[in-house]
Amino acid sequence: MNSRIWLSSPHMGGNELKYIHEAFDTNWIAPLGPNVTGFENDLKQFLNTQKEVGALASGTAAIHLGLILAGVTAGDEVICQSMTFSASANPILYQGATPVFVDSELETWNMCPNHLETAIKDRIANGKKPKAIIPVHLYGMPAKIDEIVAIANKYEIAIIEDAAESLGSTYKGQNCGTFGAYAALSFNGNKIITTSGGGAIVCNDEEAKKQAIFLATQARDDAPHYQHSHVGYNYRMSNIVAGIGRGQMEVLDKHIGLRRDMQKFYKNIFKDVAGVTVFEEPNEDYFSNHWLSCITVDEKIAGFSREDLRLALWEDNIESRPLWKPMHLQPIFEKYPYYGTNICENLFNTGLCLPSGSNLTTQEKERITQVIAAFLA
Structure with missing residues (x-):
């Protein structure tokens, strides 16, 4: 493996x-x-x-x-x-x-x-x-x-x-x-x-x-x-x-740059994939360290789900993870008040965190690219 x-x-x-x-x-x-x-x-x-x-x-x-x-x-x-x-x-x-x-x-x-x-x-x-x-x-x-x-x-x-x-x-x-x-x-x-x-x-x-x-x-x-x-x-x-x-x-600024490069890496991979959106800053007021690079998948447009992609990556021993499950849906917190609609719930159901480490090698990035390309094909 x-x-x-x-x-x-x-x-x-x-x-x-x-x-x-x-x-x-x-x-x-x-x-x-x-x-x-x-x-x-x-x-x-x-x-x-x-x-x-x-x-x-x-x-x-x-x-x-x-x-x-x-x-x-x-x-x-x-x-x-x-x-x-x-x-x-x-x-x-x-x-x-x-x-x-x-x-x-x-x-x-x-x-x-x-x-x-x-x-x-x-x-x-x-x-x-x-x-x-x-x-x-x-x-x-x-x-x-x-x-x-x-x-x-x-x-x-x-x-x-x-x-x-x-x-x-x-x-x-x-x-x-x-x-x-x-x-x-x-x-x-x-x-x-x-x-x-x-x-x-x-x-x-x-x-x-x-x-x-x-x-x-x-x-x-x-x-x-x-x-x-x-x-x-x-x-x-x-x-x-x-x-x-x-x-x-001593390496914090460098690591931030490398994490932001990973977000650009995924922007490039998914740039022509309908139904997949890479999470990014709304405008120039925002500067994210992109600690984790995330996507959302609209299954109706993409033809596959967040979970389909997660399992395809896992098959090749590549870790990805659903977005945080909202607190108001957690067994320990579900009895407490909640204000809103279903935005965070929908994000949880459609979102995926992708490998984002500042220490990912060129070979590892190539492997991620190949697995996602094979899955999309």
Whole structure:
């Protein structure tokens, strides 16, 4: 059998070991140290922001801490994009709060501003003003974030931006992850850069970052003994893992370029295939890192389904994957409120994520091209 072509595998740059060795040589084998500080500074510089960045164990931890810092407690409601990975919504349940899901719009596949405002008005009419809004920049595509921010400001609701998939993406020149009161970044093994597992929280100011790090390190009070006045979490990033991140930051721009090249690669493959649409930016205001390249298949026009193509690729040991199954259709979340029509449901039924790694070889790309050509023929 042919070797596996993965959807999105880790891609090392070469200097990661240098920073890891430094951690070992100086015995900084802890959830603090020069690599953690350096990685946070690298991220802040890359995001070109006055906001503060705190390195954490995961993007999920960042969303959870963002909810806590936004004052979300048991019984509150939080609006969340329905079309996303479950990590966007799970932390709402950690807090004992209620998720309220909102449909996507067709241009960016992200939270629909119209349905968002409808949801807010209806929740207020029901006597429950939402405490926070979690929009997502799906597959690296920036959401209609200026419209979402305007609505959030109008109703004075905090935004916790899920930028886990969109490091390096911009809207009108501003980096994703810098629009909300808080934002989550992810460095999971499949992301555009990786620390194997890891994430970061972006906060408005130094005081918010200090509070986030306090909670992320078991909320230990300032005392010579172990004293705790708040519930804390073990959410801090280790100095070794942060060393991988520092090495990865050196190749981030290159990796973004390679991911964007993969999207052009699929644009070329499907350019004359009726019924297949390659996901792309709506206009020049949007710059996507194209973390994953995605297509939708109109079966009536194309003569085949998303699933037919997925299985043909799998037959040759090439991984592809349906788009995220919307949260309001998931067994654990289906009992919660949902506002919208069936846009994210239709995207789930017709959409496919294709192999998009920045480390795909020329031979692997040729294999993908041949398998798709044979399938289309």
